[in-house]
Amino acid sequence: DIQLTQSPSFLSASVGDRVTITCRASQGFITYLAWYQQKPGKAPKLLIYAASTLQSGVPSRFSGSGSGTEFTLTISRLQPEDFATYYCQQLNNFPLTFGGGTKVEIK
Amino acid sequence: QVQLVESGGGVVQPGGSLRLSCAGSGFAFRTYILHWVRQAPGKGLEWVASIRFDGNTKHYADSVKGRFSISRDNSRNTLNLQMSSLRAEDTAIYYCVKDQGTKYSLCMDVWGNGTTVTVS
Numbered sequence: 001d002i003q004l005t006q007s008p009s010f011l012s013a014s015v016g017d018r019v020t021i022t023c024r025a026s027q028g029f030i031t032y033l034a035w036y037q038q039k040p041g042k043a044p045k046l047l048i049y050a051a052s053t054l055q056s057g058v059p060s061r062f063s064g065s066g067s068g069t070e071f072t073l074t075i076s077r078l079q080p081e082d083f084a085t086y087y088c089q090q091l092n093n094f095p096l097t098f099g100g101g102t103k104v105e106i107k
Numbered sequence: 108q109v110q111l112v113e114s115g116g117g118v119v120q121p122g123g124s125l126r127l128s129c130a131g132s133g134f135a136f137r138t139y140i141l142h143w144v145r146q147a148p149g150k151g152l153e154w155v156a157s158i159r160f161d162g163n164t165k166h167y168a169d170s171v172k173g174r175f176s177i178s179r180d181n182s183r184n185t186l187n188l189q190m191s192s193l194r195a196e197d198t199a200i201y202y203c204v205k206d207q208g209t210k211y212s213l214c215m216d217v218w219g220n221g222t223t224v225t226v227s
Contacts, residue, residue, distance in 0.1 A: 032212065032213055032214065034214040034215065036152075036215070038152075043202055043218035043219065043220055043221055044152065044202075044215075044218055045218070046214055046215060046216045049207065049213060049214035049216075050213070050214070055214075055216065087151065087152055089152075089154075089214075089215070091206075091212040091213060091214060094157070094166040095154060095166070095168050095169065096142075096154040096157070096166075096212065097154065098151060098152040098153065098154065099151075100151050101151045101152075
């Protein structure tokens with residue numbers, strides 16, 4: 001199974017900050033890597049797929065990069081509505097796996 | 108609009124069974140891979156099961172293999188999850204999820220609001 005390790009698991013940031021979250025895969029060459037945002041009490045929302053493609057309707061301050069086994073999600077200027085938990089996911093191989101999540105909180 | 112609506116959650120005793128359903132609308136239901144993803148209270152996301160557009164290929168997480176069965180009825184735009192031999196650790200919100208892909212998973216682009224299963 002492909003394990004995904006996200007770091008950090010928690011970060012405290014201010015509005016306007018640039019934020020970077022890392023996702024590392026335990027093996028393989030991941031092509032289908034997605035990022036999701038989840039707010040409390042809500043279903044996850046797709047932000048990025050295929051590592052770097054922005055989902056329609058998602059603000060351009062979100063971007064994804066990386067290849068192989070190391071990937072990043074960047075929020076260029078954090079907005080109040082961006083405080084949430086973020087998950088990466090690999091869809092290359094079954095079992096599909098998610099990272100443990102990164103909770104972004106207000107400093 | 109594209110929508111997935113889950114139903115069937117509830118409280119069940121350990122060892123019991125439950126059937127979840129998901130009604131899809133606003134898209135070509137029969138075209139896409141569908142998934143169930145769950146989230147235990149205060150925990151992260153866990154993929155449970157997937158079914159290809161034609162229902163011919165299914166995959167399960169090891170944690171539910173042999174106990175859960177995923178199926179779909181494309182004539183009724185419905186996805187199902189039959190759960191048996193339920194355990195306390197199956198307690199979670201269960202999300203019905205649409206994939207962007209048809210034969211191969213690409214990403215999970217539409218999520219239902221979830222239905223809660225409590226095993227106690």
